Amino acid sequence: MTLALPSEFLGLPIAHRALHDVTDGRPENSRAAIRAAIDAGYGIEIDLQLSADGHAMVFHDYHLERLANGTGSINQLTRKQAQAISLKGGDGEGIPDLAEVLKLVDGQVPLLIEIKDQDGQLGPDIGLLERATADALMGYRGSVALMSFNPNSTAEMVRLAPDLPCGIVTSAYDFAEWPELTEPICDRLRDIPDFDRTGACFISHEAGDLSRSRVQELRDRGVPVLCWTINSLAEERAARVFADNVTFEGYLSPLPG
Template sequence: MHDDLKALIRQPIAHRGRHDGNKTVWENTLSAFQAAIDGGFAIECDLQYVADATPVVFHDDDMERLCNMKGDVRAKSSSELGLVSIGGTKDKIPSLKQLLRLVKGRVPLVLELKGREGDDEGFASSVLEELEDYGGPVALMSFDQWLLRDLKELESPRPAGLIAEGVRPEDFIAHEQVMQLGLDFISYNIMHLPNDYITLQRSKNIPVISWTVRNAKQASHSAANADQITFEAFDPS
């Protein structure tokens, strides 16, 4: 197993950092990432590809929920976004470069590429370029098969995984088509575990992480059906 995959399943993964439900520490901020580091947790976060061909850490397409302003996050440059407050706090929208500079390999990173079909040319390569000289463990993942295909075609040195959900046979067929790209792991909806497809993947030693676990009962359920949790809103330790 790739060393970065071993690191991925070693400790619980803080969903969008260790935030507090956007009360005082907001999701996908440097403060949330520092809190995860302080707790010894891995970090999951979202990447968007913005106007200056730079990956930034942000979940939504629109800026209204997190920044109280209308507008497509992709229409702005990383330098413009770096001036925008998240939730009225001192935290601004961070670039991937800022995240890497903060973490410095101290905990594993799980980076979700948030794709838009037809508008992602250069996204995968820009992420890999930012990671080129980074020394810590990193895994990359996406719901979007075209981004996963790009990562594989670029021969990503970092593990790439599918984010997925569903319990219908047609869901499993679609997942398997994407996994045939040669993906390294799966991140699956905790509400849809266990299922025959994930049981089969685990029998083939494909690591499985679950999302998003919000209490100890779900964590216990995940432990029986996946290799690690992606958590928020409680302390898994």
Template sequence: MTSLSPFVKERSIAHRGASAHAPENTLAAIREAKKRGAKWVEIDVKLTRDGHPVVIHDDRVDRTTNGRGLVAGLTLAEIRAMDVGSWFAASFVGEKVPTFEELIETVLELDLGLQVELKPTPGDDVETAEVACSVLEKYWPKDRGRLFLTSFSVRAIRHAAKLMPDTPRAFAVVVPPRDPRALLAEVDCQILHCTSELIDDDALARLKESGIEFAVATINDRAEASRLLSLGAQTILTDHADIGL
């Protein structure tokens, strides 16, 4: 679990694609990330009511589409009928919530690395891992690498470990753990992802001392991103794919 040879060799990952420049978690955001120099992108996967994996962050569609309701309460056809670009800018009107399959196809076409966040609606943690892993097993080339799974859900990430034991996994936290190595061992992960809110100097020192590979999200200021990298983080997640680290 040491960070002597980090899995993610790049210093930044485009968070939900180039989400400062295009509607998050869309194919447009992935293409924009590539255009702006990203080597890796991060996206979120949730299940629809009829069990299809779609790329969207929130439990509800309200914030990022022109629809309303829980993702888990809507069918794929209902979600695909929604517009996911008009809230961001008129130039993205007509953009759709991607299926996970479409997302993978685009990432492979653009030759990007992919961080897949399993984002279950509370209650379908295991099912989200099962469906997402099944799709990856089918569509992600076996010898390609440049893929890892992550989740805030213990149940989802531990189930993913059983299904895809050879694919690296990251556990996501808000509170930096007192014993990072013990936590990663408990959840069967190799990488720790921390949100930025509670990352102070003591937490950074503790994480660096542990020797684990860790990343911080979501950092949009270049100076702060550089500071975190200098203090031990291997990777920064950012909405600005062209942050230039």
């Protein structure tokens, strides 16, 4: 039986990579950004990458250079090594792991977790990050939903954590914007063919492509449609015609009530 996405993921705007703003000392996916989102009352979206010793690290990029004071790939670092590398634009805090973030959030707001593709082609070579994620979430009592661009990752999380709602991050898959993928992969994924077979219960779709017929077909079926990434109130108003909630950054999305 497919789980339903809890209502709080539809009622509270979701802060993309937490409520980050480096001009205020809050880097993406940082503890400071997470605390700010909690204080503001927003849902939180975070990203996970795998460490060299098999831990789920809260970090968006595959490489360190843009976000942290280091070089190379995050998957070449152990958890302790990653925790010791400071995030750019912060107060010296290192890269957190999922266990730390779960303790910090502690059920105060809903947490939307994106598992970054570890296959490289959104294919079947996955498993270690999904297992690390499931292990970290064991016993967590807060509201959590999981998602990935890789439908195989989504299906694996449904298997490993059948009590948690899982979704697929979806896109227009314009080949020019996905140089790491082949054109046939883009053509296949564009129409979200894996939704039913994965056990997904929601999608988070690219904001500029929300009117796509397949997206609205799923929504008409009662599938919740989230979207990424909204950068202004005007964009949010336009997106909410086609989506049930937004993932936002760069401005403060209005809270309900």
